[in-house]
Amino acid sequence: MSGLKPARIAMAALALMLLAVSPARADWLRAESERFVIYSDGDERNLRAYVQKLETFDRVLRLFMGLPMEQAPPRKFPIYLIGQQRDLARVLPSAIQNQAGVYITVEQDIFAVATRSRNDDSTLLHEYAHHFMFQNFNFPYPAWFVEGFAEYYAASTIEPGRVEVGLYNENRVAWLQNGQWMRMEDVLAGRARNARGDRFNETYYPLAWLLTHWFMGDVERRAAMQRYLADVGSGGDPVEALERHTGLTPIALRDALRAYMRGRIPYSRVSHPFPTAPVAIERLPRSANDLLLINQQLKLERGSDDGLIEQVRQLAARHPGDPFAQLVLGRGEILLGDPQQGETVLNALLDQQPDNVEALQLLALSRMKGASEHPEGYDVAMGQMRGFLQRAYEADDANYYTFLLIAQNRIGEPGYPNENDLAAWELTYIIAPQLGQARFGLAQALMAHDRNAEAIALLEPLANDPHNPHNAAMVRTLIARAEAGLNGDDADALPWDEADGEMMDDGEFD
Structure with missing residues (x-):
């Protein structure tokens, strides 16, 4: 044995123990596929599986929405996967306890941060469904359907060789079984917040999920939903339109939903052979x-x-x-x-x-x-x-922030907005339709060219935004100006606020 003294041997053993229980922080990996750029400080095998799941989910949405399966968006969606919930505060200091992640749309980036989970990716799938809807559909859906769509598809199970859509959402059903239901008139009208306007009613998301599931669970009801959405999208009252297309009053709808929830909720098993997504992975610098x-x-x-x-x-x-x-x-x-x-x-x-x-x-x-x-x-x-x-x-x-800066730089300059300015705003919007400022800026420029009908169509999807009532109210003000035939000269004075995005937690989204 060497000449080490017992005290030094003990100290060396302690150091080895500390190294064993406190491993060095893993380096970040960057994975890039056709539709996503995902950062993770976890292991490479799980990261590859995660990318494949999201690529499959995108194709599932395309399959159900009747979109070309192999069409890729103009911008890849960045996601930051974190191992600890407390790491979320490094991005969003205002993050609350148990918050699973956040979806953020700001001028410099559009991205999501989410905690890694082996068993439940529904929060991130919910957010991507929103991202997907804004990317592919410029339509003024009612607020309940915006959330119900995301909830319906977020409950999907995506495993190698097995994809199931429209599954029973135990968390949402628990809220419905134990909480006091909102009035269906309020759900349909998009009145998701309480009297003070400072939080969502606890059964709003569960009811949006259940209502969407009820419509999607039957061929005839699905056809009625399409007629209902078209009616509301063209200006129909969302409560009155329900009875026109289903024959149900809000009270009768509530009874139908309760009965539906007590029965066997149908789901779809997808047999489409989704391809394996090529994934390139690199290790980022220690910085x-x-x-x-x-x-x-x-x-x-x-x-x-x-x-x-x-x-x-x-x-x-x-x-x-x-x-x-x-x-x-x-x-x-x-x-x-x-x-x-x-x-x-x-x-x-x-x-x-x-x-x-x-x-x-x-x-x-x-x-x-x-x-x-x-x-x-x-x-x-x-x-x-x-x-x-x-x-x-x-x-x-093809970088939307470059076009946004080009467009913003021209505001207030002589001749603004000219055709080049319109082109800059249009490219910003095409690449990043999820960015409220892109829609707002393009709409204002269109109004200055007396293209008010186009501006209204562009703004209407924002008017029902349940996550940012301040911006939704401001959008409705601009829509009213456009409907009155006014231009957008003073619209830049309206206090647009790019929101933190939709926060993801265990049960509620805000």
Whole structure:
């Protein structure tokens, strides 16, 4: 035996024990498939299986909606899979306890964060169903159907060789069995919140799920649902339309739903041979361990620092010369700290990576803000901004944020909105129809060209948004202006608020 003393042997043994119970944090992996970009700090095998499940789910939705099976969206959907619920606060500090994830649509990104689960992916499937609906259907569905659609398909089981759709949702049924049902008139009319307007009624989502399931569970009722949705979409009252197309009053509908829930709820087994999705996986640099989720928080642009910029500076300092750390530091400085220092960092990054699209976009954003704050250098700053956006477009000609910045830059300029401005807004919307600001900005530009009917059609899906009543009310105001034949000149004065998105938790979505 060596000359180690007993105390040193004990200390060495303790160190080995600590290493055994406290493994080093796993590096982040990035998986890319035809429709998704998924980040995970879990193992590679589970990540591949997760990507395959989501690719299959997209095709299931396409199959049921009658869309081309192999058609891919113009933008891949980013998802961040986290192992611990507390990691969600690194993206969304206001996250509540037991919240399983969040779906976020803001100007700089549209993405989801979700905790990994071996047995229940319904929360993420719910959010992707919303994302899918906005991507493929520009129709003013009633609010209950927007949620019911997502709930219906989120209960699907997707396993290798087995796909089942429309399954019994035990969580929703439990709420219906134990909670006090909302009035069906309120469900149909989209009145999901209580008298104070500060939360969803506990049975709103379960009833939206059950009503959708009831309609989908029978061929005749499914046909009636199509007629009902078309009626409501063309302006029909959602309560009166129900009786027109089903013969049921709201009270009779409630009784029918209770009876339906007591019976055997039907589901569909899909036998379509869905293909295996090719997946490319890469390991991200160690800087991602410190900065990947915080980078997403920075994109929310909440204005208040709360010490975040100092945290970003300290974490970036751990990775000198690392391109991703430079990008996050540059973003943090421009949005929360010293914009001049941020530009210095990002210009240094462009020396290494001349086609870094995010760095180019951030420099354009910084120049845009600088131009508004320093009128004496306006022309120079705007020229520099246009140069950065031109380079960003040349590096990636299908990035919605580049087109959004191009369009926003022109607001208030002579001749706005011209045909080029309309084209920029249209491209933003085509690539990112989930972004409320894309629809709102395009609608305003269309109204300025006396294309009010097109603007109304574009805005109507937002008017029933149950997750952001402030924006929904504002959209209805703009629709009223368009219906009155007014243009959109002063619409930019309306206080649009890009929401945090729809939060996912154990039972309620908000």
